[in-house]
Amino acid sequence: MLLDVLAVAVAVLGDGVFFAGLSSLTTRAAVVQVFLVLTVLVSVLLATSQEERGRAVASLAQARAALASSIDAALIGSGVLVVDGPAAGRRLHPNPALQRLLGVAETGEDGAAQPEVSWPAHLRPEDVATVRGVLEELAARTRDTWTGELAHVRADSSLVWAQVHLSALPSPVAPGLLAGAGDGVALPVPGAPHERVVVAQLLDVTARKDVEAQLVHLALHDELTGLPNRVLLRDHVGLALAAARRSGALVALVFLDLDDFTQVNDSLGHEAGDRVLRVTAQRLADAVRASDTVARIGGDEFVVCCPEVDSAQHAEEVAARLLDAVGRPVLLDGRLVAVGASAGLTVSGPDDDAGDLLRRSGTAMYAAERSGRGRTAAFDRSLEARADRLVTLTAELREALVLDQFVVHHQPVVDLVDGAVTGCEALVRWRHPTRGLLPPGDWLDVAEGSDVVVRRGEQVLRRATADLAEVARTERPLKLHVDVSGRQLAAAGLVDAVAAALEASGLPPHLVVVELTETHLLEVHGSLLADLSALHRLGVEVSVDDFGTGFSSFAQLVELPVVGVEVDRSFVAGATTDDRARAVVRGVLGLAEALGLGVVAEGVEDPAQAELLRGTGCRSAQGYLWSPPVDLATFRGLLHAPLGPPARTG
CATH class of the missing domain: 3.20.20.450 (EAL domain)
Structure with a gap:
């Protein structure tokens, strides 16, 4: 019966002519032969399949090893993080690149590979809560990814900035080897079965952050002296005013302008002038408290912000001390150069902002210069009225130039x-459109303070x-x-x-x-x-x-x-x-x-x-x-x- 079935099968597979004239015995012999041939063919096919499979497995292993090696040598650090269970967010299983980024040894003292590091131990305290919240969201599946920049404290206490990308795997993964996770390298999947894990990728961006920090510093500080500039000063004054409103204290601003500084530049050169400015900046910084701010806001203009001042008298004492510090001669190449300054002083009121204090201290400083220089003038409302006159008159003087209102008279x-x-x-006389012919005494002091003169x-x-x-x-x-x-x-x-x-x-x-x-x-x-x-x-x-x-x-x-x-x-x-x-x-x-x-x-x-x-x-x-x-x-x-x-x- 079996031979008949095989015969039928062969006939079906063939064209049927081969068996047409054979006797029963012959037919049986042929069937046996065919069976033997098929057996050999199947054996050959099985042997070939096992050999190719072996070669494929070996090739795959080599490819995986090469890929793992290349990823391990890459700049991107990768690791697997458990985000649920008792060790949630603490156990980071890194690749060598991540170990290098964090500055941790790839092997322990016994030479064995270190399978995990404590991620929170490498974060700044102020970032731990943020990361914990993100991991909780990843564990709860309310988010699948997160990207941000975090500072990490390396094992040698240096700071490294990393761009961090966290990707939650779509479903819990059993312990074992996670192939192709994140950056494609085989990573160990830790913990108990079905824990939710996250692939973490960290790219070192410290160099970029350093450049950004330098740019921010340049934007907020004076390049010559290193002091805060006007932008940063306004920020510090605003913070000081906010604190003063809570404490009931005063904020004092002292606006200083170096007297006759152009003489130094003209007679000794701009390099000498720069040295005088740097010395002045250092003397002012040495004369104030750590909580005070010394800023350079112009060519030879400095402003000192003093928070938590007790009284106006206290502020006047501060201004006097600053003038004394600036007024000492500066030694330049064996030559003593006299330096002085005029100072304007104002203290805060309950509704003042940073702009108010800067404007009033500047107004007081100009009053000090007009009174003889080397002096301190405290702001009062009469100065504000004179400042308003100054603004109005300066605008009118500029208009007078355009409208040809200045006339020349001659005294024999x-x-x-x-x-x-x-x-x-x-x-010169000014033929004012509403006030008539004005002598210089009515306007020359204002003109002298501008390019109008x-x-x-x-x-x-x-x-x-x-x-x-x-x-x-x-x-x-x-x-x-x-x-x-x-x-x-x-x-x-x-x-x-x-x-x-x-x-x-x-x-x-x-x-x-x-x-x-x-x-x-x-x-x-x-x-x-x-x-x-x-x-x-x-x-x-x-x-x-x-x-x-x-x-x-x-x-x-x-x-x-x-x-x-x-x-x-x-x-x-x-x-x-x-x-x-x-x-x-x-x-x-x-x-x-x-x-x-x-x-x-x-x-x-x-x-x-x-x-x-x-x-x-x-x-x-x-x-x-x-x-x-x-x-x-x-x-x-x-x-x-x-x-x-x-x-x-x-």
Whole structure:
């Protein structure tokens, strides 16, 4: 029966012709042969399958080993973390890359591989709660992944930042070997069966975080001194105010500006100026408490925030201590450089914010500078009113430049012997649209604090030289005296402005006298000395205005290109009634004669003063005795005859 079945099977598989003419015996023999052939074929096939399977298994093992080796050597650390059960979140089973990232040994003291590390032990305390909450969500299946950046404390206590990616496996996995988890490396699955596990991947981003920290530091700190800048200062002041509202204490702000710092840059160079700023920053930092903030918010401007101040008097004591610290000379290359500062002080009120304190302390500082420098001014409401005036007036002055509201008037300089007009001083007036003609006393202090005075000075130079060039063509050549402000002296381009005005007007340079005050004479250094020398080479004369009110030395009068002095009106006014004032006038005249300098007496208002000056040898004077400052047309009318009795108009 079996042979019949096999025969039928072979016939079905074949074409049936092979058995057509065979006898029964022959048929049986053939079936046996076929059976043997099939047996051999099956055996061969089985042997081939086992050999290929062996080769495949070996190849797979090699591939897995190579992959594991490459992942172990990669920068990405991987590990498996149990997120439920009694050891939830504590047992991290790492690959070698993760062990290297955390700085833990790959083997223990006995040489055996360390199967797990404690992840919480490598986290900062402030991050543990965050990680615990994430793991609880992963365990509860309310989230499947989480990505964030966490700082880890390595075994050597150094800090490493890692970008962490946590991926929960879709279903609990029995203990054993997890192949292809996360980064593809075979990882051990710890714990009891069916625990929920998470694959953790950690990428070292410490280098990027260091760069980011540096960028943040640069954004919040002054590069030269390392002190907080204005942005960080406002943040610290805001925090101090919030704390003060809770405690009932005060916050004090001291705004300091270095006096005459531009002199250091001009005379010694910007590198020396930078050294002075660094020394100043360190001295301020040494003079305050650890809770105070010292910030540099501008070129030579520093602000100190003092939280938890008891009273306004306490704040004043702090400001005095800071001025003392800054006021000590700085030793630069064996040379002592004098440094001083003006300070503005304000204390907080209940509703103040950081902007209020910064604005008020700055207002107080400017008041201190105007009062003589080297001083401290405490803010009060009157200063705020003056600050409002400053803002309004500055805006109006800028508009006056655009609308051409500044006009030049001329006050004659008279020969005391024959009364002839020998020159004039160009004096500017502001034709205000609502307040009329304003003298400099109403606005010059504000203009001096802005660039308006420089642009206005250039405008006066152009118009005054044009006026005197016209007078020289139609009447006779006269000397033109032009005041130069401190701001103009400090700004670049004074010589170019004078040269441009002379070229445009055609006025000969020797007819122009540039006047600078005796106070400015004391500040002659660096670029200013170069400017005065350049003016001298140009043919322009230089005279010292308000002589006797400063402390210039004889050496300066001899060494600098100065051709004359002008006696200050305060001495002229008292010369007829005060012996000391009269002695000063005579002393100035004697000194000028000895040095070969010309003299002009200012502010002569009555004949007795003119007679006294004439009797002491003074040849030239100006004042209301002869004429107030007048417009060009009126001034030209004064040139036709010697001036007579005092004119009291204007």
